[in-house]
Amino acid sequence: MPEYTPLPLVLAAEQFARLPGIGMKTAQRLAYHILTIPDEDVEEFANTLVAARRAVRCCAVCQNFTEKETCAVCSDNRRDGTVICVVEAPRDVSAIERAGGFEGAYHVLHGLLSPMDGTGPEHIRIKELMTRLSGEVGEVIMATNPTVEGEATASYISRLIKPMGVKVTRLAYGLPVGASLEFADDVTLVRALENRNVI
Amino acid sequence: MPEYTPLPLVLAAEQFARLPGIGMKTAQRLAYHILTIPDEDVEEFANTLVAARRAVRCCAVCQNFTEKETCAVCSDNRRDGTVICVVEAPRDVSAIERAGGFEGAYHVLHGLLSPMDGTGPEHIRIKELMTRLSGEVGEVIMATNPTVEGEATASYISRLIKPMGVKVTRLAYGLPVGASLEFADDVTLVRALENRNVI
Numbered sequence: 001m002p003e004y005t006p007l008p009l010v011l012a013a014e015q016f017a018r019l020p021g022i023g024m025k026t027a028q029r030l031a032y033h034i035l036t037i038p039d040e041d042v043e044e045f046a047n048t049l050v051a052a053r054r055a056v057r058c059c060a061v062c063q064n065f066t067e068k069e070t071c072a073v074c075s076d077n078r079r080d081g082t083v084i085c086v087v088e089a090p091r092d093v094s095a096i097e098r099a100g101g102f103e104g105a106y107h108v109l110h111g112l113l114s115p116m117d118g119t120g121p122e123h124i125r126i127k128e129l130m131t132r133l134s135g136e137v138g139e140v141i142m143a144t145n146p147t148v149e150g151e152a153t154a155s156y157i158s159r160l161i162k163p164m165g166v167k168v169t170r171l172a173y174g175l176p177v178g179a180s181l182e183f184a185d186d187v188t189l190v191r192a193l194e195n196r197n198v199i
Numbered sequence: 200m201p202e203y204t205p206l207p208l209v210l211a212a213e214q215f216a217r218l219p220g221i222g223m224k225t226a227q228r229l230a231y232h233i234l235t236i237p238d239e240d241v242e243e244f245a246n247t248l249v250a251a252r253r254a255v256r257c258c259a260v261c262q263n264f265t266e267k268e269t270c271a272v273c274s275d276n277r278r279d280g281t282v283i284c285v286v287e288a289p290r291d292v293s294a295i296e297r298a299g300g301f302e303g304a305y306h307v308l309h310g311l312l313s314p315m316d317g318t319g320p321e322h323i324r325i326k327e328l329m330t331r332l333s334g335e336v337g338e339v340i341m342a343t344n345p346t347v348e349g350e351a352t353a354s355y356i357s358r359l360i361k362p363m364g365v366k367v368t369r370l371a372y373g374l375p376v377g378a379s380l381e382f383a384d385d386v387t388l389v390r391a392l393e394n395r396n397v398i
Contacts, residue, residue, distance in 0.1 A: 003271075004271040004292075006254070006265055006266045008247075008251035009251055009255055011247050011250075012248055015247045021229075030218055032293075033218060034251060034252055035251065036309075037252075042252040043249055043252075044214070045245075046244075046245030046248050046249045048207075048211055048214045049233050049241055049245050050245045051210075052210065052211040052233060053234060053238055054238065055205070055207040056208055065205055065231075065234055067206065067207065072203040090234070091227070091231045094231075097203055
């Protein structure tokens, strides 16, 4: 920002720029916006974020975000605790819940294995997952993203779990519903062919 | 967000979604991010925004954002106070300062005339501009955006100022530097032809 910009405005822009997906240009626009709205609104914004950070912790069972000791899914006895869907982050639980149709429980890893970034098994919630695999659990669905890290994590965890006699499954690869063959990437198309189903 | 989402997280996402240009999807992503960073970082973010809103006010002369009674441009005696560049918002001052080359003073309107939104002359800082037009000021540059509202505001203000014998100018219309004729819109191309210069 130009030298005449007031320092508090520069600092506010820098804070916004630390958020993921917010570039310096957007951050500056947001900082300017903050100065044009009433004091009370800025305080409400600030207080809501701090309150959210303080109120929300990880569920003692599944590690998803919750306000309580145990999250709403884990405390809901209509959910099937014998199927555990393993995801990278709380936003993935959100996505699956929004889609509907899954009645089991979750486990949030809070990260993926990534040797490049120095993230090893001890940095994500694998230990917590292992302690849940009592006699009750019949299936663990690896629902990490279809990326290199997601694949590596799914395969690492499945190697840990299989010897315990628990079934481990992986989300299906294939064409996104509504997509065109024409625009599908090669790897997806090969997987869709390999995993073809009888109709 | 799905029903299992903790309320503080929903509230945080709603706050983010109130920011300009931030949709609900991005807002949710940002709210989730807030919960993954240390408490102190969230507090620093919140405090910086509240502090910026409290510390920054409008310059008594040009209405641009400043921490002091008078802004850095208005208090700088190397700047030419006889030329006033009128802009819609503080971010426009930032853009012109960043570009460099302008040595005069500014006047920030904090809005544009917009009958559709009920914004009349009394809602933007026109009165404050008029009180600055003493004998000293020789030129007022209307640097509002080249939009319907920007044009209307420039033309309204120039009609007020001209009778006072002050020269009023408007930013040049033409091709953006580095653009292709091929992709220029018709109105811009017509203006670029009309305003052609001898080389």
